[in-house]
Amino acid sequence: MTAGARHLYVHLPFCAHRCGYCDFVTVVGRRAEHGSYVDALLSELELERALLAPELETVFLGGGTPTFTEPRELRRLLEALPAAVEVTVEANPETVTPELAALLRAGGVTRVSLGAQTFDPALLHVLERVAGPDDVRHAFYHLRDAGFDNISLDLIYGIPGQSASGLDADIDEALALGPEHLSCYELEAKPGTRFTHRHGEELARQAVALEGYFERVVTRLTAAGYRWYETANFCLPPEAQGGRDLRSQHNLGYWLGHDYLGVGVGAVSTVRGRRWRNTPRLPTYTAALARGDTPPREIEELSAGVLLQERVMLGLRLDEPLPLDGLAPVLDGAALTRLERLELVARGPADRGEALTLTPRGRLLGDGVTAELLV
Amino acid sequence: MQLDRIRNFSIIAHIDHGKSTLADRILEVTDTVSGREMREQLLDSMDLERERGITIKAQAVRVLWKGHQLNLIDTPGHVDFTYEVSRSLQACEGAVLVVDAAQGVEAQTVANAYLAIENDLELLPVVNKIDLPQADPDAAATEIAELIGGEPDDVLRISAKTGQGIEDVLDAVVERIPAPSGDRAASARALIFDSSYDQYRGVVAFVRVVDGSFGTGEELLAMAQGTRFEAEELGFFSPTMRAVETLEAGEVGYVITGLKDVSRLRVGDTLTSRANPAAGPLPGYKDVKPMVFAGLFPTDSDEYPELRDALEKLKLNDAALVYEPETSNALGFGFRCGFLGLLHMEIVRERLEREFDLDLLVTAPNVAYRVLTLAGEEVEVHNPAEMPPDIERVEEPYIRASIIVPKEYVGPVMELCTERRGRFDHMEYLSEERPLLIYELPLAEVVVDFYDQLKSRTRGYASFDYDVIGFREGSLVKLDVLIAGESVDALSLIVHRDSAYGRGRALVDRLREEIPRQMFDVPVQAAIGSRIIARETIKAKRKDVLAKCYGGDITRKRKLLERQKKGKKRMKQVGAVEVPQEAFLAVLNLNENGK
Numbered sequence: 001m002t003a004g005a006r007h008l009y010v011h012l013p014f015c016a017h018r019c020g021y022c023d024f025v026t027v028v029g030r031r032a033e034h035g036s037y038v039d040a041l042l043s044e045l046e047l048e049r050a051l052l053a054p055e056l057e058t059v060f061l062g063g064g065t066p067t068f069t070e071p072r073e074l075r076r077l078l079e080a081l082p083a084a085v086e087v088t089v090e091a092n093p094e095t096v097t098p099e100l101a102a103l104l105r106a107g108g109v110t111r112v113s114l115g116a117q118t119f120d121p122a123l124l125h126v127l128e129r130v131a132g133p134d135d136v137r138h139a140f141y142h143l144r145d146a147g148f149d150n151i152s153l154d155l156i157y158g159i160p161g162q163s164a165s166g167l168d169a170d171i172d173e174a175l176a177l178g179p180e181h182l183s184c185y186e187l188e189a190k191p192g193t194r195f196t197h198r199h200g201e202e203l204a205r206q207a208v209a210l211e212g213y214f215e216r217v218v219t220r221l222t223a224a225g226y227r228w229y230e231t232a233n234f235c236l237p238p239e240a241q242g243g244r245d246l247r248s249q250h251n252l253g254y255w256l257g258h259d260y261l262g263v264g265v266g267a268v269s270t271v272r273g274r275r276w277r278n279t280p281r282l283p284t285y286t287a288a289l290a291r292g293d294t295p296p297r298e299i300e301e302l303s304a305g306v307l308l309q310e311r312v313m314l315g316l317r318l319d320e321p322l323p324l325d326g327l328a329p330v331l332d333g334a335a336l337t338r339l340e341r342l343e344l345v346a347r348g349p350a351d352r353g354e355a356l357t358l359t360p361r362g363r364l365l366g367d368g369v370t371a372e373l374l375v
Numbered sequence: 376m377q378l379d380r381i382r383n384f385s386i387i388a389h390i391d392h393g394k395s396t397l398a399d400r401i402l403e404v405t406d407t408v409s410g411r412e413m414r415e416q417l418l419d420s421m422d423l424e425r426e427r428g429i430t431i432k433a434q435a436v437r438v439l440w441k442g443h444q445l446n447l448i449d450t451p452g453h454v455d456f457t458y459e460v461s462r463s464l465q466a467c468e469g470a471v472l473v474v475d476a477a478q479g480v481e482a483q484t485v486a487n488a489y490l491a492i493e494n495d496l497e498l499l500p501v502v503n504k505i506d507l508p509q510a511d512p513d514a515a516a517t518e519i520a521e522l523i524g525g526e527p528d529d530v531l532r533i534s535a536k537t538g539q540g541i542e543d544v545l546d547a548v549v550e551r552i553p554a555p556s557g558d559r560a561a562s563a564r565a566l567i568f569d570s571s572y573d574q575y576r577g578v579v580a581f582v583r584v585v586d587g588s589f590g591t592g593e594e595l596l597a598m599a600q601g602t603r604f605e606a607e608e609l610g611f612f613s614p615t616m617r618a619v620e621t622l623e624a625g626e627v628g629y630v631i632t633g634l635k636d637v638s639r640l641r642v643g644d645t646l647t648s649r650a651n652p653a654a655g656p657l658p659g660y661k662d663v664k665p666m667v668f669a670g671l672f673p674t675d676s677d678e679y680p681e682l683r684d685a686l687e688k689l690k691l692n693d694a695a696l697v698y699e700p701e702t703s704n705a706l707g708f709g710f711r712c713g714f715l716g717l718l719h720m721e722i723v724r725e726r727l728e729r730e731f732d733l734d735l736l737v738t739a740p741n742v743a744y745r746v747l748t749l750a751g752e753e754v755e756v757h758n759p760a761e762m763p764p765d766i767e768r769v770e771e772p773y774i775r776a777s778i779i780v781p782k783e784y785v786g787p788v789m790e791l792c793t794e795r796r797g798r799f800d801h802m803e804y805l806s807e808e809r810p811l812l813i814y815e816l817p818l819a820e821v822v823v824d825f826y827d828q829l830k831s832r833t834r835g836y837a838s839f840d841y842d843v844i845g846f847r848e849g850s851l852v853k854l855d856v857l858i859a860g861e862s863v864d865a866l867s868l869i870v871h872r873d874s875a876y877g878r879g880r881a882l883v884d885r886l887r888e889e890i891p892r893q894m895f896d897v898p899v900q901a902a903i904g905s906r907i908i909a910r911e912t913i914k915a916k917r918k919d920v921l922a923k924c925y926g927g928d929i930t931r932k933r934k935l936l937e938r939q940k941k942g943k944k945r946m947k948q949v950g951a952v953e954v955p956q957e958a959f960l961a962v963l964n965l966n967e968n969g970k
Contacts, residue, residue, distance in 0.1 A: 185922040310933055
C-alpha cells in the first residue's frame with residue numbers, strides 16, 4: 001500500500017452522441033475542447049503522481065468514448081501516460097478504423113474493450129447506438145489486423161424487445177468472433193435517464209422473462225469454454241491461451257480492493273482509505289486544472305469496517321474463494337450457516353483459515369446473499 | 376325532595392335522531408344553564424369543572440321543572456354497551472323515545488325500545504326534527520305506535536333545534552312517567568349505573584338511590600364485589616357538580632369514592648351502608664364478559680412499552696376492556712384484548728392511535744369460543760392460535776339481529792344473513808314500506824365486515840343492531856396459514872367448516888401476492904389440522920445482482936446494499952422467510968373484508 005496505487009483510470013468523456021441508457025459522465029462533441037481536456041488530464045496526473053507506484057500494473061482509458069477523442073490528442077495522451085503491463089482502451093465500433101487501431105497499438109495499448117452491445121440492428125436502434133452490426137465485426141477485424149491479441153466485447157442483454165432467441169443469436173455472433181474476453185451486462189434502466197422514461201414500462205412488463213437471461217448467458221458462455229470469473233465478466237482460460245491470464249487485470253484491482261487513482265472529469269479514486277470523485281462538470285474541471293488546482297472533489301473517508309464490507313461485497317463477485325481471514329467483524333455467522341444450508345455459499349479451506357465461495361446459484365443471487373451475509 | 380316530586384328518565388334514540396340536542400334544550404328551557412353557557416360548556420362534551428381539575432362527564436343532570444326534580448340520565452348510545460344501557464335504564468322510571476321525523480324508526484330505536492320495555496319503563500314517544508322540509512311526522516308517529524303500541528296521536532311532535540314542543544315534553548315527563556317508589560326508612564341501597572375515573576378524585580360512581588339514604592363521609596360497601604370505601608363527597612350535576620350532605624331514595628347523583636381503579640366498582644353493583652347493610656343487593660348485576668377479541672401489536676416493536684402504558688390508562692376508565700400480553704411469532708410482542716363488541720373495539724383502537732399516537736397492527740377480530748376437549752375439559756378460547764388440538768365440541772356466541780330496511784332490499788339482506796349462517800326468526804312491518812327482520816346469527820359472522828356488506832347491499836339504507844343471546848354449538852374448524860412450513864399464529868382463524876376452503880384460498884392467494892420472492896421457493900399453505908386445503912408457491916428469485924461494478928460504482932453499490940439490509944430489518948421473520956409487515960396488513964384487511 002505504501003508503495004502507491006498500481007492502477008490508473010483515465011476518463012475521456014467525449015461521445016458523438018449520448019445513448020439514452022447511459023448515466024456516465026459524457027460530453028457530446030466539443031472537438032475543440034479535446035486538447036484542453038487532455039492538458040487538464042495530464043496536469044491532474046502530474047499533481048497526483050505521488051500517489052502512484054513507480055511501476056504501474058494497469059492503465060484503463062474509459063469513457064465516454066475514448067476513441068472518439070481527436071486522434072492527435074489521443075496520441076498525445078497515450079504517449080504521456082505512464083507505462084503499464086496492461087493498458088486497456090474502451091472503443092466504440094464505428095470509431096475503429098485501421099488507422100485508429102494502429103494508433104492505439106503504437107501508443108502502447110495492449111487490450112481493447114469493444115462496445116458491441118448487440119448485433120441486432122433493431123435493438124441497436126433502441127439503444128441509440130450509432131454502429132450497425134457490420135461495424136462491430138469490422139472493428140473487431142481491424143483490431144486483430146493491428147495485432148491485438150486481447151480483445152473484449154461488451155454485450156448488453158435485456159433490451160426492450162429482445163427475445164430469448166435474440167439473446168442466443170447475439171451470443172452466437174459474439175462467440176463467432178472469438179474474443180479473449182466478454183463483459184455481459186443486463187440493461188440497467190436507471191431512474192432519470194431518457195431511456196427509462198421511454199422504455200421503463202416495457203422493461204417492467206418483460207421483467208419475469210428477463211430474469212432467466214442472466215442464467216442463459218452464463219450457461220452459454222461457460223459451455224463455450226469461457227471462465228465466469230466475475231459476475232458479469234468472462235474470459236478464455238489460461239490453458240487455452242498459453243498460460244495467459246486474460247482477466248481484466250485493471251478491474252480485478254477494483255474487485256480485490258486495491259488502491260486506484262482515477263483522473264478526469266467525474267473520475268473516482270480510492271487510495272489509502274479515502275475515496276474521492278472529481279467534479280462531473282467539464283468546465284469546472286478544466287478551469288481548476290488550468291489554474292494548477294486540483295479539481296473540486298467529493299471526498300468519502302472509508303472506515304476500516306466499510307473497507308471490510310466492500311471487500312466482501314466485491315470479493316464475492318469473483319469465482320475465486322474469498323479468504324475469511326480478518327472478515328469476521330462484518331460477517332453474520334448465523335446467516336452464513338443458513339446460506340450454506342440453502343446451497344448458496346460454500347466454505348472451504350484456504351491458505352490461512354477458511355475461504356468463502358458462492359455456488360453458481362449463489363452468484364446469480366449475489367446481492368441478496370451479500371446483504372444477508374453482512375452484519 | 377318528596378318522592379312524588381321526582382322523575383327519573385333517559386332519552387333513547389337512534390344515532391343522529393337528536394338526543395343530545397333535546398338534552399341541551401331541556402337544560403336551557405329549565406334555566407339550568409343560560410344560552411351563553413350552553414354554547415361554551417355543554418357543546419364541549421360537558422367537560423365540566425376544568426378549573427377544579429375534574430373532567431368527568433355528567434352521566435346524569437338534575438333540572439327543576441314546575442316544582443319537580445327531573446333527573447336526566449344519559450345512556451351509552453350503542454348496543455355493545457347493552458348491559459350499561461340496561462343499568463342506566465334500570466335507574467329510571469321512564470324514557471323519552473326520540474325518532475327523526477324524516478327517517479322514522481331505525482334498528483337502534485328498536486333495540487333501545489325493547490330494552491326500555493324489558494326494564495318496565497314508561498315510554499314517552501317523541502317525533503323530532505319536524506321543522507325539516509322532508510319531515511313526515513305522521514308516518515314516523517305511526518311507525519313508533521306500531522313498534523311500542525299506542526296511538527299515533529299520543530306521540531309528541533317537536534323540534535329540538537328550534538325549541539318547538541320542548542315544554543310539552545317536560546310536562547309529559549311529569550304527567551306520564553311515574554314517580555320513583557322506594558322505602559326511605561329501609562337500609563340504604565343504590566344502583567351504580569355508571570362510573571368514571573378522575574385522576575385527582577379517583578373513581579366517581581353515578582348512582583340511583585333506591586332505598587334509604589346515604590350521607591357524606593359514610594363507610595360504604597359495593598355488595599357484589601365487596602369493595603369498601605368512604606363516600607368522600609355526595610352530590611349531583613346541574614349541570615356543574617353540586618355537593619350535598621345526603622342522597623335519598625328516588626334521587627340520582629354521584630359518589631366520589633377515592634378508589635384508584637374503576638374495575639373495583641362495577642356498573643350494576645349495589646351500594647349499601649357498611650354500618651347498616653341491606654339484606655340483599657338489587658337484582659340484575661352481572662359480570663360483563665368481553666365477546667370480541669383481537670391482537671393489538673405495535674407496528675414498531677419498540678413501541679411495546681408505550682402500548683402497555685396506554686392500555687393501562689384506558690383501562691382506568693373502561694372496566695369492560697381486558698387485555699393480556701401476547702407473543703406472536705410473526706408480529707412480535709403485543710396484547711390480546713377483549714372488547715364488548717365491534718364498536719368498543721373500534722373506540723379503543725381509535726383512542727390508542729389518536730390519544731396515544733400509536734401505530735397499531737390489529738389482527739382479525741374473533742369471538743370467544745367455549746371448547747370441550749376430548750379429555751372432557753371445558754376451556755374458553757380467546758385466540759385462534761390457542762385452540763386446543765383435540766376438540767369434542769365448540770360453542771360460539773350467537774346474537775339476535777334487528778335489521779330494518781326499505782322492503783325492496785329484503786331479498787339482499789336475507790341473502791347476506793343466510794350466507795352468514797343466519798337463522799331467520801321473523802319479520803314484522805313497522806310500516807308498509809319498512810319491514811323489521813329478526814335473525815339469529817353467529818357473532819363471529821358479524822364481527823367480520825357484516826355491517827359494511829349490509830350497507831353496501833342496501834345502498835346504505837339498512838339499519839342494524841344486535842344483542843347477544845347465548846352460546847351454541849357450531850361446526851367450526853381452526854384454519855392455519857403456513858409459510859414455508861411454519862404456522863403463522865397471527866393469521867390463524869376459526870371458521871365454519873363450509874367456508875374454510877374459500878377463506879384459505881383467499882389468504883394463500885393474497886400472501887403469494889404480498890410476500891416478495893426469496894432466494895428459495897416458499898410454499899404458502901392453508902391447513903385444517905394436518906390437512907392442506909390450499910397451496911401456492913412463491914417462486915425463488917432467479918437473479919439478484921447488479922451487473923456492473925467498477926471503481927466508480929463501489930460507493931453507490933454499497934449504499935444500495937445498506938438500503939437492502941435496512942429494508943430487511945423492517946421485515947418480520949417467519950422461519951427463514953422475510954415477510955414485510957405490509958403483507959400481514961393486507962391479509963388482515965382481507966379478513967376484515969371477508970372476501
